[in-house]
Amino acid sequence: MKENRPVKIKVEDLVLIFGKNKENALQMLKEGSIKKEILSKTQCTVGINQANFEIYEGEFFVIMGLSGSGKSTLLRCLNRLIEPTSGNVYVNGDNITRKSHRELLDVRRTEMSMVFQKFGLLPHRTVLENVAFGLELRGEDKETRETKAQQAIDTVGLHGFERQSPAQLSGGMQQRVGLARALTNDPEVLLMDEAFSALDPLIKTEMQDELLGLQNKLKKTVVFVTHDLDEAIKLGDRIVIMKDGIIEQIGTAEEILTNPATPYVEAFVKKVDRKTIITAGTLMHEKPTHVRFGKDGPEGTLRKMRSTGLDVLPVVDEQNTFLGFVWVADAVQCANRQEKTVESILLTNVPTVSIEVTVEEMLPLITATRSPIAVIDWDSKRLLGIVSQNSVVIEATRFNEQEITKLKEHANNS
């Protein structure tokens, strides 16, 4: 997918190797050896294997993988909490990996903040002092610190808890403190490491929604690590799927679900509830055979139906504006009546959707009608494609066409 948005973070050939014999391992890696070989020959573990990707400004970027996949390690390479073995990380075009210790501290203090799974709060300090901690490290005076911290506290909905100690708060509340602490520094990038994984499901959902709201408002670039695919799909503009330190696929949730790049990704996404993710745009049959109103009469329509084997066709005008559907039985009668146009048999009361409507939202549209769904450009009303009822049912149920036919026969016979 081509993107015109400015790149915020660029990761280039990033490699991380754990162990003593790093040079040899790196050499082997570059020559294409796999993790196992390198481990047996050099006793080194490959944490991240030549990662390359770009994160756009204001993007919600999710790094997703199971434990041991290297996702948290990758995140820590972005602010060098873990030193990468080789490769580059650019933030705003600035090479982070080349920075001196002093410059790196500045980056951490101003450009990137991090939120942790276990919160990482200071137990001996109040909520306000915790939130102001980053500014304190930066050397700002007490007044500025507290004003800014108070703003962040209000932003995450912790007003009234300023003087409490973290231990007095629930997990969800503690993570709000963690988030507020990260926001207080007003960074351009938020790094979040399994930030909601320690929370119970209800609180988790609530925090996810609030984070999305915040992200909408503040337009930060967020890099979010999770092992939960549902969370990744819910939050991420784009998702990276990692396994054994290797990036298996990068793409939007829909791209990954509809077009898994590797068997691993395929197996991984199998269990996902696709109804809410797959859209009309993916499902539609593009540039369908159609009837041109005014040009094609009933005879022409029947000819097109015969050649395609379809018993229903969409009708459009000269501007390709969608008008409705015609059915084969009607067309036969119409032809018998010697009519010149299909006007009398054109069904206009049919479901139309725009391209981003999901399968879940299309399901109700196919009840009480035999009609396929027309996918149109909502502004110009131009026809983009057709979604058959069958394909909606297939996506929603994961039965294939034959199974559906079988089920129907069985139901009708009994």
Place this chain on the structure above:
Amino acid sequence: MEKTIDIGQYVAIAVKWLMANLRPLFDFIKTTGNAGIESIEWVLVSVPFYITIALFTAVAWKYAGKRIATFTLLGLALIYLMGFWEETMQTLALIISSTVIALIVAVPLGIWSAKSQTAQRIIRPLLDLMQTMPAFVYLIPAVLFFSIGKLPGAFATIIFAMPPAVRLTALGIQQVPGDVLEAARSLGATQKQILFKVELPLALKTLLTGVNQTILLSLSMVVIAGMIAAGGLGEKVLEGINNLDIGLGFESGLSVVILAIILDRITQAFGNKGLN
């Protein structure tokens, strides 16, 4: 059996060499050290007993509660009435100075050994040695370096009482949760900021347990140090032993116990309140 390996000989040679070559240093340490201990002692002895008792009771009340405060009041009054007030204050002065110096050495050592594997590998066996060597043995180099008196008493006490403070400081710092450290680093904290704003505050409770242990070990050692004329309750205990005076032995011993309990309970209370 005949002696085939004579390590003691080399230790003796080393100590002799130190004595011969570092004499001025030892003399300097002795003079300043003695002056320090004696000034603390002078303050403690010259403050009227009732003020000291009241002060201790008040501190105990504030930090350790009513029961400990009552015990402090009655205990110190008993010591006074038994006629051991001055000796007790001398002992207290020795404990305070030994503990302070032990901590000044122990805390940085503890921090160092928590942060460096190499340091830990060197320091740990040394601590084991210092803790298991019979306490009396320390009196020998103390006397050789500083002859007899209060400072050698303090010297032996410091060596004997330091290990738990080193160990517990290291433990406290190692116990600081990784995520808290990582959070501080992610916000751009320097090593120094991490030490003073994160590690030490979080290690405080454990560190105060170390202080408590050091004080109690100091107390047991200053009694032994009575043997080299360090003064205080130790000398009274020794007098009781030498004269087989069961009465004197019991009374001075009881005073040590009372002092120990008071110091222990109050410092423990500090430790528990450390985090709040």
